[in-house]
Amino acid sequence: MKNTRREFLKLAAVSAIGVGAGRLGFLGDAPAHAGPLPGVANFEEGLKAKHWGMAIFTAKMTPELIEKCRTACHTEHNVPDIPGNKNIKWFWGASFEESFPTEHGHYLSEEVEHREFPLLCNQCETPMCVKVCPTQATFQRPDGIVMMDFHRCIGCRYCMAGCPFGARSFNFQDPRPFIKHFNPHFPTRMRGVVEKCNFCAERLAIGKMPMCVEAAGGALVFGDLADENSDVRKVLREHFAIRRKPDAGTSPSVYYIL
Amino acid sequence: MYNAKYIIPGIIFFLALIFAPVAYNMGKGVFEVKPELPKDQKDCIEDAQTMRDKHMQILNEWRNEAVRDGERIYVNSKGKKYVKSLTNTCMSCHTDKTKFCDRCHDTVGVAPYCWDCHNLTPNQKSPIPLAENGEAGGH
Secondary structure (H helix, E strand, O other): OHHHHHHHHHHHHHHHHHHHHHOOOOOOOOOOOOOOOOOHHHHHOOOOOOOEEEEEEOOOOOHHHHHHHHHHHHHHOOOOOOOOOOOOOOEEEEOHHHHOHHHOOOOOOHHHHOOOEEEEOOOOOOOHHHHHOOOOOEEEOOOOOEEEOOOOOOOOOHHHHHOOOOOOEEOOOOOHHHOOOOOOOOOOOOOOOEEOOOOOHHHHOOOOOOHHHHHHOOOEEEEEOOOOOOHHHHHHHHOOEEOOOHHHOOOOOEEEEO | OOOHHHHHHHHHHHHHHHHHHHHHHOOOOOOOOOOOOOOOOOOOOOOHHHHHHHHHHHHHHHHHHHHHOOOOEEEOOOOOEEEOOHHHHHHHHOOOHHHOHHHHHHHHOOOOOHHHOOOOOOOOOOOOOOOOOOOOOOO
16 A cells, blocks of 8 residues: 555656646747737837727627627737636627616617627726725726726625626636637736726737727727817717616716617 | 753754754855846846846836836836836746746745746747646745
8 A cells, every 4th residue: 555655656746747847848939829029119109098988880890890809809818718607708799688788678670689789898987896896906097997907806806796797707717728819928817816808008008909999990989088089089979879887877988889 | 050961962952953954054155046147138127236136126116017007118227218028028038937037936935926827928829837736826
């Protein structure tokens, strides 16, 4: 008995060394999905605004286009692809009833009733998640972006209970094995933190538009809601738009043009 | 002296115990850790002594300023600018964590949990596999 245990421990030790050595193997040369590394010059051209917001031409957002935006976003931010109810969502699609439950649309036009709506964090003006966060891991930037400092998140999930839009996801497990398209320039997350859309704050910092806006080719309009000459304000002036669950009182910065 | 036959051996045993580590390390030379420095680079963001003493404070400041204040450009003492990024700036030059970070951290027994989330280099091809035995910070 003693001998077999000894053998087993030896084998276990050798396997552990093997696993340790295996960790060096993935240091490759060419990045899998990333473009060139942004430098100081890129960061000096960062986009600035008083209140970032988005308008969505929902009629133009076909399920295929939503999927394209979702893939672009999830690839950029290393969002894992976990099947089932442990999934992580930054950008996703849902029906009218799920997206606008307070509209109580009884006799909806069939086209709107069957339309899929793109959903993401609403980047609220008075965000519930920021109010309930006990560590200030979720905070609001002066430009309106509701951002997460993953370093501070303790995984209490108050924000998930607070958010009226289901825009937050919890990492029930190490997300790394589920990352299909890997971007080495953006960090991953660890088990036990909450995550959500950050309006591509890291891309705005290098003067680029958010991933979904770029992928949508005009169906998503992004800009400064505080600037009346901005694209997004121009679009909102010309089209009737609604916001999700306005009676929740959080004042979303994402507008849906029906 | 009362009970000298107990006390004196006791004191000798105690002193032997206290000085055992000194005796153990006698003649082993100076305590030194040699991390492998990048061959194609001469200067780090600050001089070597500052980096040795304060890299943890600098990284902590970088993370707060970059994430919370959106200030992502670091101006060093010589006026040169760098992007505040652990993976994309530090690890661009110090490409091998095991030959740089780990050399000191392992020796002095600290396990910073940077790599639970951050990538090892900006050229990494796939995410870091699952850590065994809680190696990455142990939580």
